[in-house]
Amino acid sequence: MLKGLLRLAPYAAALFSLFSTAQADDGRRVFTGTLGKTPIVVELNTQQQDEVTGRYFYEKYHRDLPLSGALQDSTLMLVEGNNRYGDDKPLSTLKLKSTANGWQGEWQNPKGKKLPVQLVEAKLPAPTASTLPFIATLPKDDPYEYLRLQGLKLKPGKKDNFMGYDLQWWMEPESKISFFSIESGYPKQEQQRINEQLLGRLWKEVISYHACMLQGGENAEQWQSVAPTFLSSDIVSLNINTGYDCGGAHPDVGNSPINLNVHTGEAIKLEDVLAVGGREGNSTGTSEGKQREEFAQWLIKQFTSLYPDEMKKPAEGDEDSCDYTDENVWSVFDWYFTAKGIYLGPYFPRVQRGCDEPEWSILPYSLVKQHPGAVQLQLPQG
Template identity: 40%
Template sequence: MKKLTVIILLLCTLILIEKKSYAGTITLQGTIGKIPIVMELNIDPVSASGTYFYKKLKQDIAFEGTAASNNLSLKSESTGDKFELTRNGHTLNGTYTNKKGTKLPVRLNDVEPNSVKLLFVNETLSKTLSDYSKLRLNEIKLIPGKQELLNQKYLIQWYSEPNSKINVFKIISGYPQPIINTINDQLYNEYYQNFEAYFSCSDMDGNAGYEQIEITSCFLNEQFVSICISSGWYCHPAAHPDFGESGITFNTKTGKKLELEDILWFGTGAKPKKESDEWFSYRSKTYAPQIVKLFKRLYPTEMIKPQTEENCDYTDSEVWDFGSWYFTQKGLYVGAYFARVARSCDNPGWSIIPFSELKKMKQANHTLTF
C-alpha cells in the first residue's frame, strides 16, 4: 500500500511538472504553410491567449482560446484566423484555417528564453525588449531616402520603414564623430520603440492601429539636437482613439539626453530626481505656475481666461505641468496637456519661449548657451 502511494505521488508530481512546463509565456517561431511567423503564447491550464505576426508584415494579430493537455484551440476575433495545435516536445504542430476556410499546416518551435539578440547593437533597447519583440525588430529594413542639410552645417540621412511608412533620420556630419555615434544610438533607441509600438497596436480588423508616427519637428544647432515625434492611434480593444507628441533633446557637447530641468529651472537648490515625489511637486507647484506667468507676459491674447468651459483655458497651470517640450528654430516649445474631453486644446502652436527670452532667464545649466 505504501509503495502504491509513493507511485501515485510520483505520477502526480510528473503531471504537475508537465503542466507547469507549458504554462506561462512562451515565444515560438516557425511557419504557416511556407510563410514565416513569430508567436507569443500566454498559457494557463485551461486557456491561452497571445499574438502572432508574419515576419514580412510584422503587424500583431491577437488571438485567444482554450488549452487542454497538449492541445490548443485558438481564434483571432479580428481576422477570423483559427489554429488547432498540439504540443510535441519543443514544437507545436497543427493546422491554420483562415476565414475563407483555407487550411495550411503549422509548425512552430520554442524559442529559448533570452536567446534572441538584436542584429544591431543597442544595449539600452535590448534590455527592455522581449524575445518576441526582438524577433520582430530584427526584421526591420530601413530604406535610405534623401539627405538634408540643416542650418547650413548639419547633414542628416532620412530612411523609411516600408510597412509602417515611418520616416526617421540619422546624423551624418556636423558634430564630432563620437558625439554623432552617441546621439544616433539614442535616436535609434527611440525610433525602434516607436516601430514596436506601431506593430504591436492593431485595430479591430487586425490592421495597423496607428494612423501616424511622424517626426514633426527636427532642430539641430551647435548646442542641441531636438526632435518631436507626433502619434495618433486606436488600438483594439481601447474605447477611444488617442494622440500625443513627445520630444527628445540632446546636448551636442556631451551626447547626453537632456531633461527639461537642464534647460529651464524655476526652483532653488538641487534639482529633484525625475519622477520622484519632489519632482512631481516641483512641476505642479513651481514650474507650471511660472510657465503660466511667463506666457501671460509673452502671449497676453492667447492667455486670456475663457468665459466658458467649452474653450481652451491655458491659464490653468495644471495643463502645463507635464507637457511635451523640444527646441525649434524659434526657441523652446512647451506643450500643454488637457483631459480627454478637451484634448483638442493640447499643444497649441504658439507656446514657444523665444531664444532671446531664454538668454534673459536664469540658466538651469551654465554649460548651455542659447
C-alpha cells in the same frame, strides 16, 4: 553614412554563431516554424491555462494576428483573431499538441481548409558589435519583436539640411515610420551616439505601430511626423507628433519630443536647463507635486507678461475658448528647444484637444538664462 551603424537588420552569417533561447521573463515563449509551408513566428503565454494568449506573424508580412484559447492536458486549442466589434464572424482555429521542444498540429479556416503547423522553441541570432544598442536589448526584453525586426530594413529617403547640419531621412516601408540621422557637424563618436538614439527610437516607434495594429484590428490607423526643432554643438532636439486609432473609444494625437545632450547622448530634463518652481538645487525637500504646481504658476506669470492677448482668460461660461491661465493644463506638458527659446505645449482634456500645441508658447532664452539648471549647455542669445 553611418556605415556599420546602419546595418540595422543584423542577420548576416556571422550572427548565427551564437544563439539564445526565446523566453521572456513574464512567461511569454516564442516559437518559430511553419503554417503549411509558410514560415511564421509565434508568441504564446500558457501560464494561465484557461486563458492562453498569444499572437503570430508570417515572416513575409510581419503583421500580427491575435491568438486566444485554452490548454487542456497537452492540447492547445486557439482561435485566430477576435470578434471585438460584435460581428460574430467565424474564425480560423489552431489545434496543437505539445512536443519535446514546441508544438505541432493543424490550422483550419472557417471554410474547412486545413494546413499542418510545426513549431519549435525559437533560437535568436546574437547581436553583434554593429547592432543598435536598443535592438541588442530585445533578445532578453522582447524576443518576439527582435525576430520581427530581423526581417525589416530601412529605406533611405531625402537628404536635408537643418541649422547647418546634414540629415539623412530613413523610412521603414511597412509601418511608414520615418526618422532622420545626422550626417555631419558633430565629432564622430558623438554623432554615432546621437544616431544610435535616433534610430533606436525609430525602431521603438515601429514596434508601437505593430502594437496599435494588433490592438485595433482591421480598423486600426497610426500616422506620424518627425521634425527637427533645434541642433547645436550641445543639443539635439526634435518633436514627434503621432496620431492613432488603436481600437479605443476615440482616436487621439500627441507629441513626444526628444531632447538629447550631444556630449552624453542622454535625455535632457527641463530642470537641467531651467530651474524654477521648487526645481532649484536647494529645494530638494519640495515634493514633486508641489514642484509642478509652483512651476505652472511661474510659467503662467511669464506667458501672461510675454503674450497677454493669448493668455487672456476667457469670459465666464465660454467653454469653447482655451484657458491658458488654468494651472492644470501646465501640470503636464511637452517641451523642446527651438531657435527662439524653449517651447512648452500645454495638455488639455480630449474635448479641448484643439487647444493643444499653440504656436506662441515659447520661453525666450534670455529668460531661461536667468534661471539656469545644473547642466551647462550653451544656449543661443535671445
